[in-house]
Amino acid sequence: xxxxxxxxxxxxxxxxxxxxxxxxxxxxxxxxxxxxxxxxxxxxxxxxxxxxxxxxxxxxxxxxxxxxxxxxxxxxxxxxxxxxxxxxxxxxxxxxxxxxxxxxxxxxxxxxxxxxxxxxxxxxxxxxxxxxxxxxxxxxxxxxxxxxxxxxxxxxxxxxxxxxxxxxxxxxxxxxxxxxxxxxxxxxxxxxxxxxxxxxxxxxxxxxxxxxxxxxxxxxxxxxxxxxxxxxxxxxxxxxxxxxxxxxxxxxxxxxxxxxxxxxxxxxxxxxxxxxxxxxxxxxxxxxxxxxxxxxxxxxxxxxxxxxxxxxxxxxxxxxxxxxxxxxxxxxxxxxxxxxxxxxxxxxxxxxx
Numbered sequence: 001x002x003x004x005x006x007x008x009x010x011x012x013x014x015x016x017x018x019x020x021x022x023x024x025x026x027x028x029x030x031x032x033x034x035x036x037x038x039x040x041x042x043x044x045x046x047x048x049x050x051x052x053x054x055x056x057x058x059x060x061x062x063x064x065x066x067x068x069x070x071x072x073x074x075x076x077x078x079x080x081x082x083x084x085x086x087x088x089x090x091x092x093x094x095x096x097x098x099x100x101x102x103x104x105x106x107x108x109x110x111x112x113x114x115x116x117x118x119x120x121x122x123x124x125x126x127x128x129x130x131x132x133x134x135x136x137x138x139x140x141x142x143x144x145x146x147x148x149x150x151x152x153x154x155x156x157x158x159x160x161x162x163x164x165x166x167x168x169x170x171x172x173x174x175x176x177x178x179x180x181x182x183x184x185x186x187x188x189x190x191x192x193x194x195x196x197x198x199x200x201x202x203x204x205x206x207x208x209x210x211x212x213x214x215x216x217x218x219x220x221x222x223x224x225x226x227x228x229x230x231x232x233x234x235x236x237x238x239x240x241x242x243x244x245x246x247x248x249x250x251x252x253x254x255x256x257x258x259x260x261x262x263x264x265x266x267x268x269x270x271x272x273x274x275x276x277x278x279x280x281x282x283x284x285x286x287x288x289x290x291x292x293x294x295x296x297x298x299x300x301x302x303x304x305x306x307x308x309x310x311x312x313x314x315x316x317x318x319x320x321x322x323x324x325x326x327x328x329x330x331x332x333x334x335x336x337x338x339x340x341x342x343x344x345x346x347x348x349x350x351x352x353x
Contacts, residue, residue, distance in 0.1 A: 003023060003024050003025075004021045004022065004023055004024065004074060005021065005022050005024060005046075005072070005073075005074050005075050005076070006019075006020070006021045006072065006073045006074060007019070007020045007021070007045065007046065007049065007069055007071075007072040007075075008020075008069065008070045008071050008072070009069055009070025009071065010041065010045055010067070010068070010069050010070075011068040011069070011187075012040045012041070012044045012045045012067040012068050012069070013037065013040040013044060013143055013146075013148055014035075014037055014040060014142070014143050014146075014148065015037050015040050015041060015045070018037075018041070020041065020045075020046070022046070024074075024076065027315075029318070030042050031318070035141060035142060035143055035244070035246075037143065039143070040143065043080065044066075044067055045067040045069065046078075047078060047080040048065035048066065048067045049065050049067065049069070049072055049075055049078075050075055050076065050077065050078020050079075050080070051065070051078055051079065051080055052064070052065045053075050053076065053077045053078065054077035054078055054079060057077060068149075093274075093321060093322045093323060094319060094320070094321050094322070094323045095274060095321035095322060098307065100303065100304060100307060100321060101120070101121070101274075101321070102120075103300040103301075103303050103304055104119070104270070104273065104274070104300075104304060104321065105117075105118075105119040105120050105270075106296075106297075106300050107265075107288075107297060107300050107301060107304070108263065108265050108270055108273075110294070110296070110297050110300075111265050111292075111297070112263055112265065114263070118260065118263065119260065119263070119270045121133050121255060121256075125257065125259075125260075126256055126257055126260045127255065127256070127257055128248060128250055128251035128254070128255055128256060128257055129250070129257065130248055130249070130250035130251065131248035131250065131251060131255070133255045133256075134248070134255065135247070135248055135251065135253040135254065135255040135322060136245040136246060136247055136248055136253065137245070137246055137248055137249075138240075138243045138244070138245060138246075139243060139244065139245075139246045140159075140226065140227055140229065140238060140242060140243055141242060141243060141244035142198060142227065144158070144159075144241070144242045144243070144244065145157055145158050145159040145226055145238070145242045146158065146186050147186070148185060148186050148187040149185055149187065150185060150186070151182065151183050151184065151185055152171050152172070152175055152180070152181075152182040152183070152184060152185070152186065152197070153168060153171070153172045153175075153182040153183060154168055155167045155168040155171060156185065156186045157171075157226050158242065159226055159238040159239065159242045160226065162236075163210060163212065163233060165210040165211050166208055166210035166219060166232075166233065167232075169206075169208045169210060170206050170208050170221075170223050170232065171197075171223070173206050173208075173223075174200070174202050174206070174223035175197075177202060177203070177204070178196055178200070178202075180193050180196065180197070196225070197225055198225045198226060198227045199225045199227050199228060200223065200224075200225045201222060201223065201224055201225070201228065201230075202222045202223035202224075203222075204222070205220050205221055205222050206220065206221065206222070206223065207219075207220045208220075208221075219232070219233060221233075226238070251271065253275055253322065254269070254271025254272060254274065254275055254322075255271060255274070255322065256269070256270055256271040266284050266287060266288060268284065273321075274320065274321045274322040275320050275321075275322050276320055277317060277318050277319065277320050278308045278311045278312055278316065278317045278318075278319055278320060279312055279317030279318065281308060281320070282305075282308050282309070282312060282317075285301065285304060285305050285308060286305075288301055289301060289302075289305060
């Protein structure tokens with residue numbers, strides 16, 4: 001189809017035989033849970049191919065993209081755009097960024113006749129004790145730490161990049177003990193074998209002699225899989241770049257404490273209200289508009305409704321007030337003063353959406 005970009009047989013990183021198509025000259029969203037392969041698809045595959053097409057316009061010897069695909073068709077030249085977000089507040093969301101959380105807190109407090117700070121995230125007692133009001137926790141991301149194309153005997157664990165000789169040896173010895181062929185890549189392992197590499201612990205200790213700086217050192221330790229977070233070399237901690245955000249298992253992304261969540265308005269707790277997609281929330285807001293007569297409450301409600309209406313009008317009804325994470329792919333055309341131009345594709349990432 002001429003108006004669609006089609007990529008088939010994607011096997012980049014953890015993706016397995018994915019066929020993918022997106023519309024040209026449109027905004028396309030890639031959404032999914034942490035670890036589902038959004039980055040592998042958007043940046044490591046689609047963006048790489050598009051950038052290769054762009055660079056090929058200027059040179060004949062451009063290196064092939066490192067992504068793994070069977071074929072692609074109708075790709076346009078692309079420029080992946082680096083994230084530029086100067087708002088570094090971890091608590092920042094759509095609600096806080098646009099100043100709407102205060103109106104929401106006021107509305108809840110006024111309807112329930114309690115103090116407004118009962119529903120603010122600036123008060124420690126209102127926060128989920130597990131994630132401290134973030135709605136997520138930082139966890140080691142399998143897809144960031146694994147190089148799926150590197151054999152086990154050569155150490156495919158990216159977070160174990162220092163003292164690779166040590167890790168390659170201990171992985172090989174551990175594999176020999178549990179019956180895994182260390183010549184296999186991580187991609188070629190069965191689900192059970194992957195689990196043993198990532199989360200396993202050896203029954204015995206291994207004495208490993210390895211190169212350290214300009215000399216040799218020896219370390220005796222059990223094998224601990226990278227996801228156990230147990231160091232095999234003293235002082236080792238994975239870099240932050242190997243972590244990603246996972247939904248808090250306690251509040252399920254709602255951020256508020258269990259006590260705060262007991263207060264409900266129109267059947268919704270404050271946390272549920274903040275995480276309900278705009279396309280669903282508008283139904284509740286319309287019911288509230290019909291019932292609420294107080295002028296101050298109506299003013300606050302109208303501010304909220306106007307924002308939600310506009311978001312839905314812009315086809316952003318899937319977002320919600322606590323939204324902070326989405327991948328966006330946009331397409332358009334550049335134009336020079338003489339009227340010439342060419343189609344381009346822009347890939348962006350917004351922490352607030």
